[in-house]
Amino acid sequence: MNTQPRHRQEADRRPRLAGSLTLVVLLAVAAFSMTGFSSARFTSSSAATTGSISAASDWTPPTVAVQSPGTSVRGTVNLTATASDVESGIDNVAIQYQAAEGAAWTTLCTDTTTPYGCSWVTTSVADGAYDLRAVATDKAGYTTISDTVRTTVANNFTVILADPGDAVRGTVTLSTTTYNTGLTLSSTSVQYAVAGSGNWKSACTNVLSTSCTFNTTTVADGYYDFRSVAQVAFGGTYYSAVQADVLVDNTNPTVTMTDPGSPLSGTRTFAATAADAGSGVAQVVIQYAPNGSTTYKTLCTIIDAPYSCRYDTTTISAGTYTFRAVATDIAGGTTTSALVTGRVVDNTLSAVSVEDPGTFVTGTVSINASASAVSGVTSVKIQRAPTGTTTWTDLCTDTTSPYSCSWNTTTVADGAYDLRAILVDGAGKTTTSTTVSARSVDNSIVRGVDIQAVNGTGTAGKLDNGDKVTYTY
Structure with missing residues (x-):
């Protein structure tokens, strides 16, 4: 049975009771005011049973770090972590792994005693790059996750292309590493394709070194996949895992410095507008320099829109200044705005x-x-x-x-x-x-020009009561 209506009715009755009480008090006050002063008094007291308050024994989460097993591993390797908590102590440490840049961590083991560690049978996973981390929990229940370390599982002949980054521009270095070569390696190369197309083209070929350079200006801006290819003697081609959805962005951002006005004094707002349709704006730096100088100093660096900051101009010497904004996109492209010149800083109000x-x-x-x-x-x-x-x-x-x-x-x-x-x-x-x-x-002298008399109720020709005299100046 729904009891909510009853709760509302009870809540509705309480204000009406309070209103009635107020009316009575007002009438009483009114009655007393007609006959004299009230001597009524009101006393309130409250009490509670004895209680206690105590602080938690542990307010601080633990510290934890996972140790790198090396740049590459094979077979069975020992993974270790260090953890400490000076207050309640460590309850357990879990060691986890996932494919590089993945989103699903797998717990390899959970250890409750130091040294914290366990064995990883790497043949149970596919060859490739992996991230490792440790998760420590103290006896108060606080948890800390360590920084990640990266290693490459290479139980077979393995080709790895280093991550070129989320966004690239200009000429970039693409690095290839091979493991367990065994056979004679005849060449390595790096290929690219429009993201998801599978239409692979050569970025650099016949490279026997571990790296090559690729001029990204030879392709249109957009998303691309990259992979390394290794050729071994007497046939055999091996491919790395694909580095997918790498953005090529050779288009610089746009930026405009907003005129801060003049004169400038006290704390003022300095702002710019910036945009980048490719990799996006990474930061906007607002700068100033004395008029005629090219030695700019930074007022502020802003990483999020709207690109503005408040700045105390009393920290700048009085004078005439030029202002500009410099925008940088995530791929590293930069653009400097048109200059706003001749703006005076003057705090001598x-x-x-x-x-x-x-x-x-x-x-x-x-x-x-x-x-x-x-x-x-x-x-x-x-x-x-x-x-x-x-x-x-x-x-x-x-x-x-x-x-x-x-x-x-x-x-x-x-x-x-x-x-x-x-x-x-x-x-x-x-x-x-x-x-x-x-x-x-007006310093002109006042001069009389006319005087007239009008008889009132008295004798004509005689100035007496009731007569009127008019002076004109």
Whole structure:
């Protein structure tokens, strides 16, 4: 029977009970407030039985390493591992193997006593390359997996082509190793084919050494299979296991440096866009250099999109700089972006403003300015100009705070004027304030031009109560 509805009903009843209690309390408070102060008190206490807390005896996983049996093995070989755990101790160590680059590990043995090891009868597996590892478990249950080591099982005449890598470009070295040659080896070669096609072609032929070079630019970008071929005297051809799905990528990535803006100060974001349709973008490095220099320094290296980083520009000397981004794909191809030049780094922040003296000014007025600079204020110059012009005239230059000038407006023609202040900081940098515009200077003398009187309720021709006099200027 489903009991969930009952749980919901019980949950629904609890808020209603709480609401009723709140209402009662409010009414009680209201009642007490009409007659006086409440002396009610509420006391709560809780208790628990005695308990104990203890720390785990082992918080640290064990350490483990598998020993390499050599670059090649045959017959029965002894595999060993070392493991330790200083807290709870080692419970067991398992030694495992799988075909090189495989995805299924097989446990060869599990040992509970040191030295940890077991025998591997290599004739039970096919000749070829194998990865080995050890897995240690301590008595607290923590597990550690060792790094892998690689060896080649060669119980018969065996040909091995070394892994050329997931992605290649340009001229690559292809290395072949033969085991248990016995017979006279006449030649080795390496072949390639479009992945999965089986249409094998020669990458390098008649090579008696252990390696040869293949110019990948002679084929189109794409996925290819590679294998080694060994010819022995009096006939007989032997093939290595196929190194499948190796990407040939001779196309460089694309990259664009994003303009960080100018001036730059404080911590800023530097970014680039990059793409590679072949092997993919491995990393993007954002760099900077003084304008005109080719000695670039790295701001940051980014391995994942979006390719951006935050950087504190106060660690860069003030000056003008060029920025660029360098993208590298997984195959090793690189591209440098177009340069973003002339970007100024300036962390000597300065600020200046001129105070508004009012819409209309007359006579001698005080023009005040405010200024600040990280490197210190050397001087503040206050200027005026007829509105709409750039004919600036100095009112004064002040070197101490508060920065102020007295302006005798009677020395200029009546009209509209603009005001501004110019700060020179301790680094010699000049900062100009926002302009206070169109402040009217009017020093003209007020002149009377007319006077009129209108009789009210009193006697005509006589100025008395109720009469009106109008002056016009």
